[in-house]
Amino acid sequence: MHIFELPSGTEVELREMTGAEEELLTNQRLIRNGDAVNQVLRNCTVRLGEIEEPSMKDVLDLLSGDRLFILVKLRQISLGDEAELELLCPNTACRAANIVTVNMDDLEVTPYGEEREFTFDLPGSKRKVRFGYLDGQKEKRLAALKEPSISSAMLIRLIDIDGAAPSKKLMNDMSLRDRSALRQEMLRVDAGVDTTVETECETCGIRIRTRLEAEPGFLFPGVRL
Known part of the structure; x- marks a missing residue:
């Protein structure tokens, strides 16, 4: 098990994701209504503060910054610290693919007051x-x-x-x-973890901005656009 302190100050104990969580995260219906991530957070959160085996309500009651922090940590303990992203240039005259590597230990975390x-x-x-x-x-x-x-x-x-x-x-x-x-x-x-990813297109120089969790390479390494 892995223990972290959430941006809100609460201690959380997590387990690694398994094939069951991958199935949830590839279910398009559950992704659209947000239930996929909620169920993954529920499945993998072993303890939340003094609460053993937190319920779905406990997970939904978490502040959004805490929820995203947990998702990032689940990715780290399950698949490693680095995520390789393939970012497509938004310039329609270019559309070049840019490979960017993000180390999640480098993401800035702002605590809640x-x-x-x-x-x-x-x-x-x-x-x-x-x-x-x-x-x-x-x-x-x-x-x-x-x-x-x-x-x-x-x-x-x-x-x-x-x-x-x-x-x-x-x-x-x-x-x-x-x-x-x-x-x-x-x-x-x-507050929470800043998952903003910014880079410049290697081909045309235009600025590319996205969020780590929005990219396929975050939870599915090796996936190409």
Whole structure:
């Protein structure tokens, strides 16, 4: 077994992934609704703090930064520290394949603070917004949406606006200035493991940016585009 400290400070004990988890991660239906990753996290989390054999609810209650941290550590203990990615150039006139190797021990981890709710004054309207972190429960609700958007990803984190329950209309009516400022504030307080991968295309020099967990080589080494 392997023991780590999550960004939230909770200790987690993990076991390696097996063929059962690979089957889950190749099930397209389970991938689309997010259940594949949730089941993998549930299967491989042996202990969560004082909780032995955590339930699915325990896994879904985890903050998103903790969940991604666990996924990265599961990849490391199951398949090794390095992931070789084949990144396709986004330039339609180029489309060259670029090989990038990422060592997961080098990924920056930002710990969570003690706060779980935050207050922010919108710079334009001067309205007061309360919001919280994204967690597995909210991720599951987002995955269930037919057309998730930037608005829905922000809205699901809101607790209230000037004491009133948040709504899709309130988000749509919010000025771009206020939306941008709120989005930046949410990003500022977020924690967890930074899985951003950036490089330049070796052929045309254009910038390539992705996230480690979004690439096939993260969980399936040797897979080519």
